[in-house]
Amino acid sequence: MNLFGHRLPPPLTPLDPSQLEGLLELCAIDPVAGVALAHQVLRWPGWARGDVVADDRRRPAAGAWATGSLMPFGLAARPELGHPGAGGDVARALAEHAFRRLTSRGSVAGPVADVAAVWEHLAAAGLHSREERWEQPLLVAPRLSGGTLAGGVLARRPALAWAAAGVHRATPAEEPLVLPASVDMFTGELGYDPTASGSSYARHVSWLVASGRSYVLLDDGAGAPAGADGPRAIAFKADVGALWAAPGGTVAQLTGVWTRPDLRGRGIGSVALAAVVDVLRRDRLGVDGVVSLYVNSFNAAGLALYRSLGFTRVGTYATVLL
Incomplete structure (x- = not known):
């Protein structure tokens, strides 16, 4: 059963540790906001297929660490930085990818607009939150x-x-x-x-x-x-x-x-x-x-x-x- 509607979302690309250049370039558009994702993917020498995903390997507009918790970056547009965002279809694809990976006591965390973009689809599919903190000054x-x-x-x-x-x-x-x-x-x-x-x-x-x-x-x-x-x-x-x-x-x-x-x-x-x-x-x-x-x-x-x-x-x- 597809919890996210009948239309299939665009596929995401699983990344391995040798394929991080594009994702790190994406994080570098706003390094203070992107440091958590960049650190996470660089910390580990390896991970399971699908733990790190992006909408494109070489020039991604969005990417995420998607395990028991989800760390998205790039989904929302940042016009002041020249970043157009990845769009709603990519946000929905990431939500579908992460839905069954997220665990009790996990979280969805990151820049507020990116979290909001993916949480909209996760919540619509029936994922429940214990608490939502939408205002965390950086x-x-x-x-x-x-x-x-x-x-x-x-x-x-x-x-x-x-x-x-x-x-x-x-x-x-x-x-x-x-x-x-x-x-x-x-x-x-x-x-x-x-x-x-x-x-x-x-x-x-x-x-x-x-x-x-x-x-x-x-x-x-x-x-x-x-x-x-x-x-x-x-x-x-x-x-x-x-x-x-x-x-x-x-x-x-x-x-x-x-x-x-x-x-x-x-x-x-x-x-x-x-x-x-x-x-x-x-x-x-x-x-x-x-x-x-x-x-x-x-x-x-x-x-x-x-x-x-x-x-x-x-x-x-x-x-x-x-």
């Missing part, structure tokens, strides 16, 4: 002509210099501290414990730590610097969820930004996040690199924090939770 950290982002914050909060100095890549020895903090962040964000249904989330956190993508600040458990031999806890964490050496400069997308609840409102998260941006620029991105993130529109505290650091909005993401 933000970028300010470019500085001199100094550091943390330096500007510390001018107002000099007593928190220890927090800026203490931000570092999590080590494997710190992973037992990082995992509970990551679970708390995830549970607060999505409403369920990701470890309750298996070990995949713990493996993901382990990969973030092992690949140097998880940045943390430790304290003594009470908001003071951690001593060499005393108690230690995660005060703040942020992950580099996506990283891509795009043609115009490397782009990092931060995910999992979290400050321990008892420390919120004390400035520690602001200082630590600024320090993460500085460290990324120094060690991984260079002067032309971009640090981005997206945040739920209902997260007033997060929006206020990013605004105070000078983050500016460059677009909108959407996430449909299944």
